[in-house]
Amino acid sequence: MTRELNDPASWWFFAAIHGEYVNPATAWYPSPPAYPAWGFVSGEPAVPTSPLPSQLTQDKFWNQCQHGTWYFLPWHRGYLFALEAQLRVDIVSLGGPESWALPYWNYFGGVQGAQAAMPPAFSEKTLPDGTPNALYVTMRFGPDDNGTIYIPTPDWVAHHPDTPKHQYSDVTDICLQEDLYTGSNAATPLPGFGGPDTGFSHPGDTPHGNLESNPHDLVHVYVGGNVSSPDYGVMADPGTAALDPIFYLHHCNIDRMWAGWNDAGNVNPDNPEWLSGPAQQFVMPMPGSEPWVYTPEEVQSISSLNYVYQEATVPQKAAGNPLVKRLQTLNAFSVTDGLAQVHNIMPQPRAAELLGANFGPLEISKAGSASVDVTLHPVVQKSMLKSLQFASVNALPDQLYLKLENVRGTQDATVLRVYVDLPPQADQDTRRSQFVGSVGLFGLRRASVKDGAHVGAGLTFILDISRFVDTLFIENRLSAETIRVNVETASGAAQPSPIEVGRVSIYRQPI
Ligand SMILES: [Cu+2]
CATH class of the missing domain: 2.60.120 (Jelly Rolls)
Structure with missing residues (x-):
């Protein structure tokens, strides 16, 4: 954060890779309101809007995030991998461990859903020694628009009847029950777990995949929240989201869910257009070397990227098979019908x-x-x-x-x-x-x-x-x-x- 905006090793440059509202071409806004141009971000951390890198550098690296597409998962995995590599270099240079890895925020975990609350490392304004906490962000308002950040997951909601606005527990991991990356089948609704077949998709105006819609999009918006219009939390907008350190822990959890889904035997697309990526190649800065160009094929397995997750979520299929539930509702599933029979149907x-x-x-x-x-x-x-x-x-x-x-x-x-x-x-x-x-x-x-x-x-x-x-x-x-x-x-x-x-x-x- 102490580095300048035009330094590819800076926090601000990395945020702009996802999206930005800082240069004249993208700092458009219907007036009023003025927000979310970066110059209007109020409170900690103070966000620089200059010096801008060259136009060539901006065109190559900035505004790349992939949404509403089957590239959503692989693009973000490469993004996390590049940030982690940069942070590890900095952490090691400060005497930290060479095995340092990006943590994840599993908002579905914990006793009585307790991990739905934002980790204190991010929510405390100051460090134990009283100095400001760089992981704390002022423009983060939460689902009740009051600065308290939690995700209304089923477990959390069941144990917090005091949050009446969020009794629908709409943030779920139901998508882990699905078994098709793109498209639909008996277990997978449209447009599929990983998103629809598209080209390079920065605007994200095509239907969001099921994992992207829920939990991904909802977590962004609930963390962001809005306290007084037109201000809203930086996490709620792709052009400002990656300014907030919690962004990367949220995406790391999405990445973990993808890895767990693969672990459970579900496969990624074998279509060459997915494997080799769109015509506009994915590229990230890498510390001390040339920029890294990558394809979905190169990042589709975490073991080839040399990392693992502490808890891999493996979906429990038999218990919650949505199709069995439907047949039961319709009185069309008798006791003699085995679950295995339904599992075998793959029309x-x-x-x-x-x-x-x-x-x-x-x-x-x-x-x-x-x-x-x-x-x-x-x-x-x-x-x-x-x-x-x-x-x-x-x-x-x-x-x-x-x-x-x-x-x-x-x-x-x-x-x-x-x-x-x-x-x-x-x-x-x-x-x-x-x-x-x-x-x-x-x-x-x-x-x-x-x-x-x-x-x-x-x-x-x-x-x-x-x-x-x-x-x-x-x-x-x-x-x-x-x-x-x-x-x-x-x-x-x-x-x-x-x-x-x-x-x-x-x-x-x-x-
Ligand atoms: Cu995101």
Whole structure:
């Protein structure tokens, strides 16, 4: 942090590799608000905005982070590897161990979910000797927007009834149950565990993979939070996120989840386009040597990079197989059906079919909520109902998806909660039963702006609503001509600027 912005060994240069709002080409902002240009970051640590490296260096190294793509995991692994190499050199030069490695923040761990709270090494303002803690960041506001940082995981929420805003425990590791990196099958909803097949994807306006959406995006937004608009926490925006030291421990945990997923026998894509990476090569500065150019193939195994994780999360499949749960809900899973039978079903994914969509954009107003009636196509609805009615181990029910397309706005520090068929003035229990999932708007601003590099398509999210639709079916509530979709901001706070959802649609995918 004491090094200058244009030094590839500086903290600030590394943050800009992920994304930046510091040079004239990227320090755009709709005015007001002025934030998140780097010059407006307030409090510790003091963030430099000069001296800028040459344009050539900026073009080569800065603004590279990959989101909404199957390159999300390998690009970030290389990024962590390069930072770790730089930090190790510095730590050794200060007398530290040569075996030093980047720690991870496992917010799912601990007794009663205790590790969901940010580690004290990052949350304490001062070190034991009273000097300022360089790992503490002022612009980090948390899920309750009050500076207390925790992640609302199921374990944490179950033991903290005192956090009423976050009783939906929307940050989960459910994605570890999936077994397909890209695409969908019986165990994996679209767009797949690791993300969709794309080219170089810096704006992140293509659908985020399942691990990227949850927990990755939600953790970014919950750590960031916002205390007074237009300010929000630096972690909530890809153009400022890596200024916060906790960023790297969060990503290290995402990397650990990927490694654990592979350990459990799940494979990465064997497609040459994934293995060799996009046309624009991934490159990182390396201490004391030439820049490091790498491909996904070269980083896909952590053993070849010479590191291991203390706790490898190996998903427990049999206990929580989502498909078995669905068949049970639909009364289509008898005691004679073995779990092994379901595990063996691995049908070819089939094309998703549009079941219904709304017309025109949906605006989440300053009040923080909106709803829309999605009109269903009668013929497709009939096929979907038939598939649920006759579901069995041999005829699996359709997967159902809710898609939020072209989500645009400027307030990245927003979590949207999505409900289906929520009656007006619903009580807390009803809300919980109608809740289908949350999305964190990490990258909203960048994906929304029309400028030279981006068309401003906004963010796109896909939520698997299959299990929820099963319940509607059993309760005989699926035959109406429309399905109501409700969207609310998690904070319930007034929005400084509206958020627009370009289109809300529902798809069925036969499996
Ligand atoms: Cu991230």
